[in-house]
Amino acid sequence: MTTGLKHDDQAGVSTALSEQAHWQRHNDHRYRAPVDLARSPLQVNRVLIVGSCFAGALNHFCERVFPGAACDHLPYNFVGELPAAPPHPIGEYAFQLVVLPLRSVMPEAMFFNLRHDDLAGFERVLAESELRLMHMLNGSTGYGVAHGLPTLIANFMLPQQNSMGRLLAQNDARNPVWFVGRLNAVIAERAATQANTYVMDLDGIAASIGRRHIQDDIIAMNSHNVFISDWDFPHDQNRLHPPASIMQMHAIKTDEFIMAVWSEAAAMLRTIRQQDGVKLVIIDLDDTLWRGVIAEEGVGNPALIEGWPLGVIEALSMLKRRGILLAIVSRNDEATIRRLWPEVIGDRLPLEEFAAIQINWQPKPTNVAAVLQACNLLARSAVFIDDNPVERAAVQAAHPDIRLLGQDLYYLRRILLWAPELQVAAITEEAGRRTAMIQAQGKREAARALMPREEFLEGLGVVMTRLRITSTDHPRFSRAFELLNKSNQFNTTGQRWSPESMHGFLAGGGRIEAFEVADHFTQYGLVGLALIEGAAIVQYVMSCRVLGLEVEACAMALLAAELVAQYGAARGVMVATEANILCRTLYEKAGFVAMDCHWLAREGMLRPAPAHIRLG
Incomplete structure (x- = not known):
């Protein structure tokens, strides 16, 4: 059966239907709860x-x-x-x-x-x-x-x-x-x-x-x-x-x-x-954060940021308060942008509020990759905003899991503020420090390059403080629950917990052993936790911000030793996921041996805690 339409006509009809669907979902019952960032x-x-x-x-x-x-x-x-x-x-x-x-x-x-x-x-x-x-x-x-x-x-x-x-x-x-x-x-x-x-x-x-x-x-x-x-x-x-x-x-x-x-x-x-949660928003500048190209047109345009741009700027500020990381990827001269920024944006959103900045003439997919690496995040945890459909398509081709915005800038503020994937159930203590922690991590990595690793770690002054959480009433439960359901790369099972399932786990005798970490560069906050049930470590989760400090080795040495002393053996659960390759050797490095579907450790098998970490 033929429709009587030429190829170009069919493409036009498809585009019209797509635009109609786009308009529809922003003007029907989903108006207050945008679905643009939903993936599953x-x-x-x-x-x-x-x-x-x-x-x-x-x-x-x-x-x-x-x-x-x-x-x-x-x-x-x-x-x-x-x-x-x-x-x-x-x-x-x-x-x-x-x-x-x-x-x-x-x-x-x-x-x-x-x-x-x-x-x-x-x-x-x-x-x-x-x-x-x-x-x-x-x-x-x-x-x-x-x-x-x-x-x-x-x-x-x-x-x-x-x-x-x-x-x-x-x-x-x-x-x-x-x-x-x-x-x-x-x-x-x-x-x-x-x-x-x-x-x-x-x-x-x-x-x-x-x-x-x-x-x-x-x-x-x-x-x-x-x-x-x-x-x-x-x-x-x-x-x-x-x-x-x-x-x-x-x-x-x-x-x-x-x-x-x-x-x-x-x-x-x-x-x-925290389903399909977004941790990072990467934004273009010209005709996305402001109107026009300021490196060429200057800052004399009175409508440069009035209207929707100022709304987007405020939305980004709100996101940062929630603990969402912000980053810039722009084809521009960085020195020019830094010189003009105080006049255009000023204290509304200082450049220091962005966790990563890539302003240069490199391809945007390359710069997006650099931002993801700096923030220790996967593309599926990020949103890229750009007014140019060609740039959006290029970034999507290089990073298929990234989410894109910018098709309609009049919808942008509402999506950023109201989409559930960019919201949180509670604002944790760590949320306010997240950008500073990423920036401190960059300084830490720069310092690491200047000296041998052992000497570098010894001089960091890493302090790890342990917390035991046995109920949802604990003051640090909200942060622990957030970390548990947001972490992908260092997550031994990838399991996501609902509030009721976590309530049942704790009420049934399970517990969360959580770890706060600090060093000379920054206070990282609660960045590691283990779910313990009897002699089993059923899940271990850690923020990638402290990857390389050997925090996980210290946590395993402490917890496994206690479980062996109490039960005669410790058991660790590991389930391979698409994203958790970073933690696959966690139990092996701690001295456990593989046993069928789990890892096992007995007395005399465990390795000692790293000497450079002090317990608080």
């Missing part, structure tokens, strides 16, 4: 919804975002206790979504007899509502507390206006908008203090789509707080003038709202799991 499907078998009838209505579209997933709803409409167990074994659930009814937290009867001048009365019922909400949160999040199940708590949609009037005070409990905002603050405070618990911003989703298309407070009381429907339409058809359905009178976007809720949940789960 999200595996979800079952979801648990806890909450009101409104919450139960969300489950209809769950499978559209999580193909093949089942959804269970447990009604929870007032202060109470959940069943001892959910409908299916807890291990089958990827997460639970808690959506509480505002009507139970602030019932309408609380307000009907209050006078406007009774501010104390409104403050009193606010305190009562906050107490009700805290009790409902205690009951509804029980599975998360008991089993480490990731828990997303939906906040409440704010009323669209102050019901008392737009000219009256906005900042006290008489304003329902302010009142509900205070309740949302209680939810946020609860999520911040409970492990593996996060706020699902239902209010933000409604605002992004447009409250007028979602919320029922144009016809129902403020505390009803659900999306618009015409369930009661049949009851009003015997009137003298039967009304039209509300669904006909307004542009209702309930379906888009529900899909957006599940897209937000998917984005949150990707970040929690």
Whole structure:
């Protein structure tokens, strides 16, 4: 069968369809959760919804975002206790979504007899509502507390206006908008203090789509707080003038709202799991970080960074605070760029904020390779941004796993800030120092070249401090969990852990032995950890930033010696992956011998810890 199209016509149609799909995914329910950086499907078998009838209505579209997933709803409409167990074994659930009814937290009867001048009365019922909400949160999040199940708590949609009037005070409990905002603050405070618990911003989703298309407070009381429907339409058809359905009178976007809720949940789960996580953003300069070619055009253009460029600059600054590394790859004269940078960018984003800089006339694939090497990262952990499609294609050809942006600069800021692959579940202490650590590593490598290795190591003053983590409440658990799920090259099994599986591992007697490292150049922070279960080292993970310091040898010598002393033998697990070639000899170098599917060490077999590392 022929289509009647010439080759060029077919290519044009294909390009048009591609552009249409590109536009579509940025303007539908995925608007708040860009999918441009996703590389692998999200595996979800079952979801648990806890909450009101409104919450139960969300489950209809769950499978559209999580193909093949089942959804269970447990009604929870007032202060109470959940069943001892959910409908299916807890291990089958990827997460639970808690959506509480505002009507139970602030019932309408609380307000009907209050006078406007009774501010104390409104403050009193606010305190009562906050107490009700805290009790409902205690009951509804029980599975998360008991089993480490990731828990997303939906906040409440704010009323669209102050019901008392737009000219009256906005900042006290008489304003329902302010009142509900205070309740949302209680939810946020609860999520911040409970492990593996996060706020699902239902209010933000409604605002992004447009409250007028979602919320029922144009016809129902403020505390009803659900999306618009015409369930009661049949009851009003015997009137003298039967009304039209509300669904006909307004542009209702309930379906888009529900899909957006599940897209937000998917984005949150990707970040929690660090699935397809990005560690490095590499950016071009001319016509990408600013408009034009400043080496030729100068800095006189008043629109040089106004608008989208300034938005991108701010986004990069935000990424660095999250612990994402920044790098520059640009065809330019480095001296010229360094001279003009203070005038163009200045303190908004100093050059010192970039972990690696390659500004020269070399091919960009070559420079990208140099940046990846300097940052000890694989291409699959990086994003390359360039306005030139030819340059993007060249980099992609040389580094197939790298992700590309720059096709549409108006989408760039939103992707950088909102894509789940560039977000983190917690900002760790190490995140703020990550760029400085990469830069210090460069200085360390330069110093290494000037003297024999043994002398160099002896003079580094390496100090290793050991931490034992036995629960998710440990203050350093967040960083340990981040390292465990982000490391690829020095990871003895490549296993990724979900919060609930880690909760089960620790609750079952497993433990994390973690190591913080420092030397004369920098504080590296928590950069190594071993998962211990009985006599087995089931997984060892280390940041490549300390590769070459023999930190792993010291850790193995300490841990294996203790396990041999306690159990008579130590066992190490090694599973080869595409990326972990760097750690394949870990156990062999420590004195273990290969035994079937694992490595074994007994008394007298282990090698001593390196002498140049001091224990803190």
